[in-house]
Structure formats: C-alpha cells, structure tokens
Amino acid sequence: MKDNTEINKLNETVIKGGYCVGCGVCATVKNSPFEVKFDEFAKLQATIKEGASLEDDVEVLKLCPFSDESENEDEIGKGLFGDTNVKHDKLGYINSTYAGHVDEESFRDNGSSGGMGSWVLTELLRQNLVDGIIHVKPSEGDVLFKYTISRTTEEISQGSSSRYYPIEMSEVISLIKEKAGRYAIVGLPCFIKSIRLLAKQDAVINERIKFCIGLVCGHLKSAHFGSMWGWQLGVHPDDLEKINFRHKLDNNNASKYGVSVLSKDDDNEIISPPLNELYGANWGWGFFKYQACDYCDDVVGETADISIGDAWLPEYVKDSKGTNVIVVRDKTISRLIEKARVEKKLHFDEITPEKVVQSQSSGFNHRREGLAYRLQLKDKNNEWRPEKRVSPNADHLSKKIQLRQELRMDLANQSHVAFQEALKNGQFSLFKNRMNSIVKVYEQTYKITLLRKVFNRLKKTLNKI
Ligand SMILES: Cc1cc2nc3c(=O)[nH]c(=O)nc-3n(C[C@H](O)[C@H](O)[C@H](O)COP(=O)(O)OP(=O)(O)OC[C@H]3O[C@@H](n4cnc5c(N)ncnc54)[C@H](O)[C@@H]3O)c2cc1C
Ligand code: SF4
Ligand code: SF4
Numbered sequence: 001m002k003d004n005t006e007i008n009k010l011n012e013t014v015i016k017g018g019y020c021v022g023c024g025v026c027a028t029v030k031n032s033p034f035e036v037k038f039d040e041f042a043k044l045q046a047t048i049k050e051g052a053s054l055e056d057d058v059e060v061l062k063l064c065p066f067s068d069e070s071e072n073e074d075e076i077g078k079g080l081f082g083d084t085n086v087k088h089d090k091l092g093y094i095n096s097t098y099a100g101h102v103d104e105e106s107f108r109d110n111g112s113s114g115g116m117g118s119w120v121l122t123e124l125l126r127q128n129l130v131d132g133i134i135h136v137k138p139s140e141g142d143v144l145f146k147y148t149i150s151r152t153t154e155e156i157s158q159g160s161s162s163r164y165y166p167i168e169m170s171e172v173i174s175l176i177k178e179k180a181g182r183y184a185i186v187g188l189p190c191f192i193k194s195i196r197l198l199a200k201q202d203a204v205i206n207e208r209i210k211f212c213i214g215l216v217c218g219h220l221k222s223a224h225f226g227s228m229w230g231w232q233l234g235v236h237p238d239d240l241e242k243i244n245f246r247h248k249l250d251n252n253n254a255s256k257y258g259v260s261v262l263s264k265d266d267d268n269e270i271i272s273p274p275l276n277e278l279y280g281a282n283w284g285w286g287f288f289k290y291q292a293c294d295y296c297d298d299v300v301g302e303t304a305d306i307s308i309g310d311a312w313l314p315e316y317v318k319d320s321k322g323t324n325v326i327v328v329r330d331k332t333i334s335r336l337i338e339k340a341r342v343e344k345k346l347h348f349d350e351i352t353p354e355k356v357v358q359s360q361s362s363g364f365n366h367r368r369e370g371l372a373y374r375l376q377l378k379d380k381n382n383e384w385r386p387e388k389r390v391s392p393n394a395d396h397l398s399k400k401i402q403l404r405q406e407l408r409m410d411l412a413n414q415s416h417v418a419f420q421e422a423l424k425n426g427q428f429s430l431f432k433n434r435m436n437s438i439v440k441v442y443e444q445t446y447k448i449t450l451l452r453k454v455f456n457r458l459k460k461t462l463n464k465i
Contacts, residue, residue: 003054005054005055005056005057005058006057006058006059006060006061007032007033007034007054007055007056007058007060008054008055009061009067010026010034010046010060010061010064010067011048011054012384013067013068013384013386014046014064014066014067014386015045015046015047017383017384017385018291018292019066019291019292019295019385019386020045020046020066020292021065021066021190021191021220021290021292021293022036022043022044022045022046022166022167022168022290023036023065023168023169023190023191023194024036024044024046024168024169024170024171024173025063025064025169025170025173025194025195025197025198026046026060026063026064027046027170028169028170028173028174028198029058029059029060029063030058031056031058032058032060033048033049033052033053033054033056033058034046034047034048034049034060035047035049035170036168036170038166038223040420041222041224041416041417041419041420042166042222042223042224042227042288043166043222043223043290043416044166044167044168059201062197062200062201063194063197063198063201064194064197065190065191065193065194065197066190066292066295066386067386068386068387070197071197071200072387072389073092073189073193073297073298073302073303073389074092074302074389076193076196076197076302076303077092077093077302077303077329078093080093080196080303080329081093081095081329081330084331085329088353090299090300090353090357090364090368091300091302091307091327091353091356091357092298092300092302092303092327092329093302093329094327094328094329094353095328095329095330095331095334096327096328096334096337096350097325097326097327097328097350097351097352097353097355097356098324098325098326098328098337098348098349098350098351099311099313099316099323099324099325099326099348099349099351099355099356099359100114100116100323100324100326100346100347100348100349101113101114101115101116101321101322101323101324101346101347102114102115102116102119102345102346102347103344103345103346103347104119104340104345104346106157107119107122107160108321108322109248109321110157110160110161111160111161111322112160112161112162112245112246112310112322113246113254113308113309113310113311113322113323113324114311114321114322114323114324115160115322115324116308116324116326116346117160117186117213117215117308117324118156118157118159118160119346120213120306120308120333120336121133121135121150121156121184121186121213122153122156122157123336123340124184124211124336125151125152125153125156126153127336129182129184129210129211129332130181130182130183130184130210130211131151131181131182131183132149132150132151132181132182132183132184133149133150133151133155133156133159133183133184133185133186134147134148134149134172134176134183134184134185134186135147135148135150135156135159135185135186136148136159136163136165136167136186137150137158137159138158138242143165143223144165144223144226144240144242144243145163145165145167146167146171147167147168147169147171147172148172149172149175149176149183161244161245161246162215162245162246163245164220164221164225164226164245165221165223165225165226165245166220166221166222166223169187169191169194169195173198173205176204176205176208176209177204177205180208181208182208182210183208183209183210183211184209184210184211184212184213185209185211185212185213186213186214186215187212187213187214187215187301187304188214188215188217188220188301189214189215189216189217189296189298189299189300189301189302189303189304189307190217190292190296190298192212192213192214192301192303192304193298193303195209195212196212196303211305211306211330211332211333212303212304212305213304213305213306213308214300214301214302214303214304214305214306214307214308215301215307215308215309216299216300216301216307216308216309216310216325216360216363217293217296217298217299217300217301217363218283218362218363219283219286219289219290219293219294219296220289220290220292220293221287221288221289221290222288222290222416224237224288224415224416224419224420225287225288226240226243226245226261227240227419227423228279228280228287228288228419228431229243229245229259229261229272229275229278229280230243230261230263231428232272232278232279232428233259233261233270233272233278234263234270235261235262235263235270237423239263239264239265240261240262240263240264241262241263241264242261242262242269243259243260243261243262244259244260244261245259246259247259247260247271247272248320248321248322249273249274249320250320251320252274252320253317253318253320254310254316254317254318254319254320254321254322254323255310255312255317256274256275256276256320257274257275258271258272258273258274258275259271259272259275260272279432280435283362284362284408285408285411285415285435285439285442286408286411286412286415287411287412287415287435288412288415288416288419289412289415291412291413294371294374294408294409294412295371295374295375295385295386295388296367296371297367297368297371297388297389297390298367299360299363299364299367300327300356300360304329305328305329305330305333306326306327306328306329306330306333307326307327307329308324308325308326309324309325309326309359309360310322310323310324310325310359311323311324311325311359312359312360313325313355313358313359325351325355325356325359325360326348327353327356366408367390368390369396369397369401370405370408371388371390372390372391372392372393372394372396373393373394373396373397373401373402373405374405374409375388375390375391375392375393376392376393376394377394377406378392379392400445401445403445404442404445404446407438407441407442407445408442410438411435411438411439411442414434414435414438415431415435418430418431418434418435419431421434
C-alpha cells in the first residue's frame with residue numbers, strides 16, 4: 001500500500017482532520033478520486049468516491065486552501081498585486097478602500113448590503129470585459145443554492161443576496177473548462193484562494209477566469225442554518241423550498257435584517273421579524289459553522305481583485321437599505337469604480353483601511369487572537385492542523401477569554417449534533433434546550449467582561465478626582 005501519495009495525505013490531514021470547506025477544487029483534477037458530498041450534518045465535504053484508489057499519483061496538495069503545501073494568501077497576493085499595491089497586514093495588497101452603496105437601478109434594493117456585489121459583476125459584463133459570471137443562485141432540486149453561470153444582466157440580478165449555505169465549485173469548473181470564454185467568479189475568501197491555486201496549475205482556468213470577486217466572510221454554515229429559520233417560521237425543514245437570508249426591514253438598523261422563506265406547499269412568502277427576535281441569530285455563537293472556519297486567517301478575501309462586505313460601522317449601520325465596505329486591488333476595477341463615482345452611479349466615501357478592519361472587528365478578533373489560541377490547543381494535543389499566518393499562543397488571552405474560545409468551538413460542534421437530534425424527534429425545542437445549556441455559560445464570559453469594564457471605568461473616574 002502506497003501511503004505517501006498526495007491523495008492519501010490530503011485525506012489524512014485536511015479531510016479527516018475536519019478542515020475541508022468543501023470548495024470542490026480537489027475533485028476537478030484528472031483522475032481525482034475525490035467528490036464533494038453532503039455529510040450527515042448537511043455540510044459539503046470532500047470524500048473518496050466509492051471504490052476509488054488512494055494509491056494513484058494525483059497532485060492535489062498545491063490546490064487545497066487548507067493544505068500545508070499550497071501557497072498562503074500573502075504569497076498569492078504578492079504575486080498578483082505585489083508590484084502595484086501596498087501591503088496591509090489584515091487586508092492584503094490594497095489599492096483603495098471605500099464604504100458606500102450603489103445609486104443606480106435596483107442593485108441596492110435587491111442586494112444583501114449596498115448592492116456592490118451585483119453591480120461590479122454587471123459592470124464587467126456591460127463593459128464587455130467578461131462573457132459570463134460564476135456566482136451562487138437559487139436552484140431547483142436537492143439543493144437550495146448552487147454555483148451557476150449567468151450571461152445576462154437579468155440573470156445576474158436573480159443571483160443577488162447572500163447565501164449562507166454550503167456550495168461547491170467542481171461542477172461549474174468543469175463547465176468553464178468545456179466552454180471557452182472570459183469569466184468573473186464570486187466567492188468566499190477560501191474559495192477565491194482555491195481558484196487562484198487552481199489557476200497556477202491549470203492553464204485553461206488561468207486563461208478563462210479574468211476577475212475574482214471576494215465576499216468578506218465571518219464563517220460558512222451548514223444547510224441546517226436555513227432549516228433553523230424556516231422551522232421557527234412554521235416551515236418544516238423537509239418543506240423548505242426557498243429562503244432569502246437577507247430580507248431588508250425598513251426602519252431598522254441594517255444589521256437588524258430578517259429572512260423570508262417559502263414552503264413547498266404554500267405560495268405565500270413568510271417574512272420574519274428582525275432575526276434577533278428569533279433563536280440563533282448571534283453569529284458569535286457560530287451555530288452550524290464548518291470547523292475549517294475556526295482555522296482560517298483571511299477575513300476579507302486577500303487574493304481577490306475586489307473584496308465586498310457590509311459596513312458594520314456606527315456611521316452607516318443605521319441605514320436599513322445597507323452599505324458596503326470595499327477593498328479594491330485590481331486596476332481595471334478601480335477605474336470602473338472611479339468613473340461610476342464621477343457619474344454618481346456609486347455613492348462611495350473613501351475610508352481608511354483601519355475603518356474596514358473596524359467594520360469586521362469580531363471577525364478579526366476571532367481569526368487573529370482567537371485563532372492563535374485554537375492553534376495552540378491543537379499543538380498541545382499533538383493533533384495535525386494547517387499552517388497559518390498566525391502563530392500559536394495562549395499567553396495573550398485571559399483564562400476567561402480562553403474559555404470563551406473553547407465554548408465557541410463547543411457551540412459549533414454541538415449545534416450540528418443537536419439539530420440532527422431535533423430533526424429525528426421532530427421537535428425544534430430539543431435543539432434550543434440543548435444549545436441553551438452552552439449558550440448560558442458562553443454569555444457569562446461576556447457578562448463578567450462587562451462588569452470589569454464598568455469597574456475599570458469607575459476606577460478611571462476615581463483616579464481623575
Ligand atoms: C457565508 C457568508 C458569510 C459572510 N460573512 C460576512 C461577514 O462576516 N462580514 C461582512 O461584512 N460580510 C459578510 N458576507 C458578505 C455579505 O453578506 C454580502 O454578501 C456582501 O456585503 C455583498 O453584498 P452586496 O449587496 O454588495 O451584494 P449582492 O448584490 O447581494 O451580490 C452578492 C453576490 O454574491 C453571490 N453570492 C452570495 N452568496 C455566495 C456564496 N456563498 N458564495 C459565492 N457567491 C455568493 C451572489 O450570487 C451575488 O452575485 C458574507 C457572505 C457569505 C455568503
Ligand atoms: S477544502 Fe477544497 S480542495 Fe481542500 S479537501 Fe476540501 S474540497 Fe478538497
Ligand atoms: S471563514 Fe474562512 S474558511 Fe470559512 S468559509 Fe469563510 S473564508 Fe472560508
């Protein structure tokens with residue numbers, strides 16, 4: 001038995017270790033034994049096809065975003081933008097940074113945030129810079145969403161909004177290989193990294209993918225995230241036909257959005273109240289998170305030509321219509337943006353890179369200070385984990401914040417199991433009760449911090465007297 005093949009290594013480290021994000025790139029290589037399938041917890045994961053051999057010499061390690069043999073975001077970014085852009089330690093090689101929204105047509109109304117995602121895709125098509133857009137749209141059949149190619153502005157518009165749902169790229173990569181053309185692809189940071197890695201190995205992909213549009217990313221969810229909302233709105237997971245994860249609600253802060261769902265046997269869309277009035281809205285709890293996301297250090301998509309997220313900043317969040325943060329790296333996209341600003345199609349303010357970081361402060365805390373601690377835990381237990389740009393450490397965190405990090409991992413792990421149990425028993429309350437036992441302890445770690453904050457403030461005031 002040959003156990004030193006790349007296939008075997010990827011399987012033993014990334015896949016069995018739980019670091020696979022299901023991007024599907026390893027399944028696209030000739031003779032690859034991998035396919036991407038839903039696991040028992042409704043996450044897409046690479047797995048060995050039935051009867052396939054692990055002994056073939058198929059090169060996959062340089063393609064996987066979580067393998068130790070692939071280039072990291074700094075190396076990829078330097079190769080792409082190192083000659084023209086300035087390096088920022090959290091945003092990669094940057095050209096310009098903005099906050100704002102689209103002031104043209106219905107991009108903003110239809111988008112999750114300020115509508116920039118669909119606008120930049122549409123503009124690339126309108127300016128004849130690409131022939132097709134690869135993005136994630138609602139799908140009929142077994143899955144609610146999948147990667148699809150749009151070739152008209154109407155088709156692009158049908159893809160607006162954020163899909164907090166498992167997706168993979170192997171099928172769409174085969175389509176790009178089959179049909180010549182110039183494409184732009186939208187993806188989460190690790191998906192864009194996979195595409196950049198694939199383009200280094202595959203001349204056809206390198207030639208055809210002209211632009212990579214990155215979405216800022218907190219973490220990816222299993223398909224049960226959507227089921228959790230539907231179930232609370234009276235639609236059993238088996239009957240969930242459609243979901244919009246970002247339904248804007250007038251007269252609320254942009255962060256207080258709802259979801260809308262459609263049941264298979266009812267034509268009436270159900271719109272939720274702000275999600276904080278339902279159970280499970282706190283992203284910090286990390287319900288249904290992929291484990292890979294706890295070992296990721298790219299928040300904004302550092303290898304993308306442009307990164308697009310939400311401006312979670314006090315000066316913008318009050319506007320329920322939504323505002324984007326934007327990091328531009330590619331010169332062509334930069335020119336499109338500047339022209340559209342002059343034509344008043346984009347209402348953009350230039351902001352500092354630090355403001356962009358501030359807009360994602362929780363994401364950066366989790367994937368810098370928090371990640372260092374999680375890496376240290378893995379090393380202490382002598383378990384394999386991917387090489388990261390963050391060094392393992394525990395000393396920088398108080399015991400309480402270390403506990404918070406461990407509880408976050410527990411919350412994510414238990415959410416998968418507890419939801420499955422709730423499904424088996426047909427009772428959503430089982431999920432809620434089981435999760436609440438950890439949530440309560442987790443929330444205590446914040447309460448103590450708040451007390452300490454009050455105490456510190458009091459101390460400061462007393463010192464001034
Ligand atoms: C899993 C996930 C986590 C996110 N986490 C954060 C976060 O922590 N902080 C933050 O500021 N922003 C985050 N975002 C990005 C945010 O939700 C918006 O997508 C972004 O602000 C763009 O909004 P828009 O109105 O400009 O784009 P829109 O006009 O709504 O266009 C969005 C485009 O992205 C495509 N798309 C949607 N979902 C996916 C997907 N899963 N994979 C690939 N393409 C997709 C759509 O097809 C569409 O073309 C996340 C997005 C996702 C999918
Ligand atoms: S992360 Fe992507 S490339 Fe790596 S094992 Fe999973 S599907 Fe394959
Ligand atoms: S958190 Fe990181 S690993 Fe997880 S989906 Fe987002 S970019 Fe990928």
